[in-house]
Amino acid sequence: MWRIWRRVGSLSPLFSSPKSSILRQDLIQAPYRLNFLGILSTENGTPATIGFFSKEKTPFIAFVLGGPGSGKGTQCAKIAEAFGFTHLSAGDLLRKEISSNSENGAMILATITEGKIVPSGVTIKLIRREMESIENNKFLIDGFPRSEENRIAFERITGVEPNIVLFFDCPEDEMVKRVLGRKQGRVDDNIDTIKKRLKVFAALNLPVINHYTRRGKVYKINAVGTIDEVFEKVRQVFDDCKMIK
Ligand SMILES: Nc1ncnc2c1ncn2[C@@H]1O[C@H](COP(=O)(O)OP(=O)(O)O)[C@@H](O)[C@H]1O
Numbered sequence: 461m462w463r464i465w466r467r468v469g470s471l472s473p474l475f476s477s478p479k480s481s482i483l484r485q486d487l488i489q490a491p492y493r494l495n496f497l498g499i500l501s502t503e504n505g506t507p508a509t510i511g512f513f514s515k516e517k518t519p520f521i522a523f524v525l526g527g528p529g530s531g532k533g534t535q536c537a538k539i540a541e542a543f544g545f546t547h548l549s550a551g552d553l554l555r556k557e558i559s560s561n562s563e564n565g566a567m568i569l570a571t572i573t574e575g576k577i578v579p580s581g582v583t584i585k586l587i588r589r590e591m592e593s594i595e596n597n598k599f600l601i602d603g604f605p606r607s608e609e610n611r612i613a614f615e616r617i618t619g620v621e622p623n624i625v626l627f628f629d630c631p632e633d634e635m636v637k638r639v640l641g642r643k644q645g646r647v648d649d650n651i652d653t654i655k656k657r658l659k660v661f662a663a664l665n666l667p668v669i670n671h672y673t674r675r676g677k678v679y680k681i682n683a684v685g686t687i688d689e690v691f692e693k694v695r696q697v698f699d700d701c702k703m704i705k
């Protein structure tokens with residue numbers, strides 16, 4: 461029995477707001493939705509032929525956001541290990557696409573070098589491919605959505621919202637210091653691109669965080685401190701989160 465989208469209203473009341481249905485209405489045209497495969501489904505979840513999210517495999521999704529160098533990747537690795545999540549980094553998937561000489565590789569490289577945002581369709585396709593091929597129902601989606609365009613496209617295509625959003629809040633000077641110290645040979649870890657990325661973060665990513673804050677889904681974590689100190693705060697969120705199966 462396949463079901464290809466998940467009602468926002470089915471989220472725990474702890475995390476949903478009374479305005480949710482109104483906001484959703486603006487995003488997706490009822491009564492039909494398109495799933496990842498482009499198949500229409502009715503609003504009550506039937507009839508279900510085949511789709512991305514089945515009733516049995518409705519994933520728990522945590523979006524992990526924060527500026528460049530705020531520690532998203534570092535903390536995701538620890539969450540994945542401690543809580544059995546699959547960690548999907550949008551940036552890593554895009555970089556893999558560059559190395560695999562895909563048709564979009566040159567465009568992705570140019571976009572990352574400029575610190576800009578790759579078109580949503582490209583990134584969502586990569587995330588989708590991973591989610592489809594991995595047998596897990598708990599996903600950390602790191603560095604996505606980076607913009608309202610990313611967010612709206614993801615919600616339109618999948619018909620779902622994240623269960624929770626982690627936001628690593630870090631001062632700019634600390635982020636710059638960490639990025640410059642990262643030494644992973646990334647084309648965008650230089651002072652010029654970092655300045656651009658910080659601007660893009662403030663202009664495009666903060667609105668996403670504000671949106672999910674209004675939806676009652678954001679856990680804001682002070683990212684200053686040692687990796688272990690930050691993780692203790694993160695652990696608390698996941699320990700307390702009753703929605704994780
Ligand atoms: N709490 C922390 N304190 C100091 N350095 C950190 C901390 N968390 C991560 N780092 C380091 O900062 C750099 C950026 O971390 P990363 O996890 O890649 O951030 P992001 O994915 O948000 O860009 C890495 O070199 C990482 O080892």
Ligand SMILES: Nc1ccn([C@@H]2O[C@H](COP(=O)(O)OP(=O)(O)O)[C@@H](O)[C@H]2O)c(=O)n1
Binds near residue numbers: 527528529576578610
């Ligand atoms: N959703 C996303 C995520 C990353 N990216 C691009 O990939 C770059 C690196 O992303 P990342 O998540 O690996 O960067 P960090 O914040 O981890 O340093 C971004 O600056 C964007 O250029 C994107 O276009 N869209």
Ligand SMILES: [Mg+2]
Binds near residue numbers: 532533549551603
């Ligand atoms: Mg990262």
